[in-house]
Amino acid sequence: VLEKAGGAKARKALADGSLEVDTVMPQDVWDKQMDEDIRPVLNAITKDAMESYSEKSKDYDPPSSNSLIANVDAQMDRIKSINMDSREAVVREIGNCRHTTDDAQRLAIFKSALTEHFTHLLAKVRPRVAVDESQRAWNAATSS
Numbered sequence: 579v580l581e582k583a584g585g586a587k588a589r590k591a592l593a594d595g596s597l598e599v600d601t602v603m604p605q606d607v608w609d610k611q612m613d614e615d616i617r618p619v620l621n622a623i624t625k626d627a628m629e630s631y632s633e634k635s636k637d638y639d640p641p642s643s644n645s646l647i648a649n650v651d652a653q654m655d656r657i658k659s660i661n662m663d664s665r666e667a668v669v670r671e672i673g674n675c676r677h678t679t680d681d682a683q684r685l686a687i688f689k690s691a692l693t694e695h696f697t698h699l700l701a702k703v704r705p706r707v708a709v710d711e712s713q714r715a716w717n718a719a720t721s722s
Contacts, residue, residue, distance in 0.1 A: 579603050579668070579696065583689055592672070592688060593681045599668045602692075608661045616657060620650050620715045627719030641718065649718040653711050660703065667695045 582588055582602040591597035624646055631638045641649075671691040678684040 579664075580689060580692055583692055584685070589681075589685055592675070592684060595676060597672050599665050599672070603661075603665055603668050605661060605665065609658055612658055612661070613654065617650060617654055620653055620711065621646075623712055623715035624650070624718050627716040631719055641720075646718060649714070653714055657707060657711060660699070660707065664695065664699065668692065671695070 579602050583592075588597060588601050591601055628640050632640065671688055674691065675684045675687040678687055
């Protein structure tokens, strides 16, 4: 996002007041990336849990495939909601820096705010979500 925010297209749009969130954070790209990176991890955690439970108990009744798919889909929706929150933050920051008349200062304010948001996301939000969703993926193997 910072790279795109500092690019020529975004700088020009920020300077003339026409910068849109999709210029620096296109939703479809982020959602696709999350699907490619995170969905396989959640599926692997659930599979490992199912194997573990089946080794520990002869009476283990695994959840249906449909139930597992629905669970991972719900997890992905929760995870992708972080992107929506981030997009809202980007929109706010675009608006917040418009009061500055100097283009270089406007860009610096915008990039500083983005850095603050994404640092918080990486340091605080992402680890908490990773733990919560990993546990949900593991627990999904127990519900039949």
